[in-house]
Amino acid sequence: MNPEDFKKIISAWIDGTISAEDRQLLNRLLMQPEYQDMLDRIMQQQQQQGYEWQPNYQEAYLRMRQSIQKNTARQPQSKLRSMQYWWAAAALLVLTAGAWFFLSGKKDQPDQKHQPVVIAEELKPAGDGAILTLADGSSIVLDSMGNGTVIRQSGTDAILANGQLKYNDAGEASENTFNTLTTPRGKQFRIVLPDGTIAWLNAASSIRFPTKFSDKERRVAIEGEVYFEVAAQQKDGKKLPFLVDADKQFSVEVLGTHFNVNAYRDEPSLNTTLLEGKVQVAVPGLQKVVLQSGQQAALRVKSGSPKITVQQADTEKVMAWKNGIFNFENATLDDVMRQLERWYNIDVKYESVVPNIEFVGKMTRDIPLSGVILALEKSNVHFRLNGRTLVVTP
Numbered sequence: 256m257n258p259e260d261f262k263k264i265i266s267a268w269i270d271g272t273i274s275a276e277d278r279q280l281l282n283r284l285l286m287q288p289e290y291q292d293m294l295d296r297i298m299q300q301q302q303q304q305g306y307e308w309q310p311n312y313q314e315a316y317l318r319m320r321q322s323i324q325k326n327t328a329r330q331p332q333s334k335l336r337s338m339q340y341w342w343a344a345a346a347l348l349v350l351t352a353g354a355w356f357f358l359s360g361k362k363d364q365p366d367q368k369h370q371p372v373v374i375a376e377e378l379k380p381a382g383d384g385a386i387l388t389l390a391d392g393s394s395i396v397l398d399s400m401g402n403g404t405v406i407r408q409s410g411t412d413a414i415l416a417n418g419q420l421k422y423n424d425a426g427e428a429s430e431n432t433f434n435t436l437t438t439p440r441g442k443q444f445r446i447v448l449p450d451g452t453i454a455w456l457n458a459a460s461s462i463r464f465p466t467k468f469s470d471k472e473r474r475v476a477i478e479g480e481v482y483f484e485v486a487a488q489q490k491d492g493k494k495l496p497f498l499v500d501a502d503k504q505f506s507v508e509v510l511g512t513h514f515n516v517n518a519y520r521d522e523p524s525l526n527t528t529l530l531e532g533k534v535q536v537a538v539p540g541l542q543k544v545v546l547q548s549g550q551q552a553a554l555r556v557k558s559g560s561p562k563i564t565v566q567q568a569d570t571e572k573v574m575a576w577k578n579g580i581f582n583f584e585n586a587t588l589d590d591v592m593r594q595l596e597r598w599y600n601i602d603v604k605y606e607s608v609v610p611n612i613e614f615v616g617k618m619t620r621d622i623p624l625s626g627v628i629l630a631l632e633k634s635n636v637h638f639r640l641n642g643r644t645l646v647v648t649p
Contacts (some may be wrong), residue, residue: 256284256290258293261284261290261293262293264277264280264281265281265294377623377624377625378599378600378601378623378624378625378640378643379599379623379624380598380599380620380621380622380623380624381440381441381442381443381458381597381598381599381600381620382441382442382443383398383418383442383443383444384396384397384398384438384439384441384442384443384444385397385398385420385436385437385438385439385442385444385456386436386437386438386439387405387406387413387420387434387435387436387437388434388435388436388437389406389408389432389434390408390409390432390433390434390466397415397420397444398442400415401415402415402416402417403415405420407425408432408434408466409430409431409432409466409467410424410425410426410427410466410467411423411424411425411449411466411467412425413434413466418444418445419444419445419446419447420436420444420445420446420447421446421447422446422447422448422449422466424449424467431465431467431469432465432466433463433464433465433466434463434464434465434466435461435462435463435464436456436461436462436464437460437461438456438457438458438459438460438461438479439458439459439600440458440459440596440597440598440599440600441458441597441598441599441600442458443455443456443457443458444456446462448464448468448473448475449464449465449466449467449468450468450473450486450488450497451486451488452473452483452484452485452486452497453483453484453486454475454481454482454483454484455481455482455577456479456480456481457479457480457481457482457576457577457597458479458597458598458600459479459519459597460477460478460479460480460481461477461478461479462475462476462477462481463475463476463477464476468495470490470495471490471495472495472496472497472498473488473495473496473497473498474497474498474499474500475497475498475499475500476499476500476501476503477499477500477501477502477516477518478501478502478518478520479517479518479519480515480516480517480518480519480576481499481515481516482513482514482515482516482574482577483497483499483509483512483513483514483515483516484513485497485509485510485511485512485513485514485532486511487510487511488511494510494511496508496509496510497509497510497511499516501516501518501525501527502518502520502525504518504525504538504554504556504561505525505527505536505537505538505539505554505561505563506536506537506539507527507534507535507536507537508534508535508537509532509533509534509535510532510533511532512529512530512531512532512533512534513529513530513531513532514527514528514529514530514531514532514534514546515527515528515530515573515574515577516528517573519593519597521593522593523555523557524553524554524555524556525553525554525555525556526551526552526553526554526573527546527551527552528550528551528568528570528573528574529546529547529548529549529550529551529568530548530549530570530574531548532548533545533546533547533548534546536552536554536563538554538561538563541560541561541562542561542562542563544563544565546565549567549568549570550565550566550567550568551565551566551567551568551573552564552565553565553566569584572584575617576620579619579620579621580617580618580619580620581594581598581617581618581619581620581627582617583614583615583616583617583618584614584615584616584617585613585614585615586613586614587609587611587612587613587614588609588610588612588614588636588647589609591614591631592645592647595624595627595645598620599624600643601624601643601644601645602643602644602645603644603645603646603647604644604645604646604647605646605647606646606647606648606649607649609647610635610636610647610649612634612635612636614631614634616630618630624640624645628640628645637649
């Protein structure tokens with residue numbers, strides 16, 4: 256490709272107008288040293304001319320350069336290898352229309368004897384889908400249904416519309432019945448509860464709720480990770496509380512607020528993060544804490560007696576999953592692998608001890624597993640994929 260045509264593709268990439276076909280072509284070209292050199296020269300020219308980049312790409316570029324500088328300062332003799340991080344990240348940045356950010360392992364520079372993992376079958380990212388379990392134990396797979404009424408029961412209609420399940424009042428309830436919405440690994444879903452509260456379920460999560468709430472309280476039970484935007488309700492002039500029982504470990508009481516509950520059993524702690532309003536987090540019979548906006552309550556249940564600690568939250572990182580982003584800032588390899596297990600419906604195994612690696616960076620969650628692996632392997636960690644089992648190798 257001649258330099259002018261290459262420059263046109265780069266300009267479209269920077270502008271955010273690059274086509275999917277040209278994005279794939281650019282990714283292939285950036286694997287070749289001559290095009291890497293051309294890209295570097297173009298980037299320098301753009302900076303000198305004061306070109307105004309899109310914020311996502313500007314942040315990506317700065318993060319890459321900062322990481323290169325850190326690696327170079329730590330190991331001056333490895334300047335050439337540090338630059339290879341930049342080119343790998345630049346290639347990855349064009350894999351998807353969403354923003355890629357540099358991933359850097361806080362470890363020694365990668366050795367070159369390992370070959371990138373070869374993936375025979377592309378594993379796609381999670382999509383919308385869930386299973387609705389009714390009061391009688393029967394189940395409905397929502398993925399396979401079109402828009403319309405899913406079920407009428409106990410005074411409510413459950414209506415599916417464009418990937419969202421909504422419960423509408425349809426008269427007096429003959430009995431108090433409960434439904435459970437479950438997202439398997441590799442799926443996510445959104446539901447509007449009978450009171451108008453909206454709940455987003457991350458992969459491998461569930462919520463159990465009544466088809467009609469009582470006049471005294473609104474109570475649901477969850478497992479996994481769920482983000483709530485609670486609808487305010489009143490009864491006889493008093494606010495009707497909304498309560499979340501999280502994995503039978505703790506409860507959250509709110510009056511009208513936005514908050515996220517992460518209650519995955521394989522995580523080091525169970526976290527409640529408040530984005531707006533005010534909530535009370537309680538371990539029955541042990542402890543109660545009240546959160547203000549921007550705070551997080553962390554419950555560690557694997558270290559003896561359960562105890563809640565309160566800290567300021569990185570709300571951007573907490574809400575990344577709902578916003579379609581992997582946020583790997585200061586994440587260990589084990590942290591990253593747990594997220595990938597749930598999102599891509601895979602199992603992760605380690606051939607030896609878990610490598611002591613930390614990452615920085617963000618990436619969109621709408622890319623196949625191969626794109627994530629390609630990024631992670633630039634940080635001196637290696638993989639082998641057997642079916643749906645991802646093996647971390649020395």
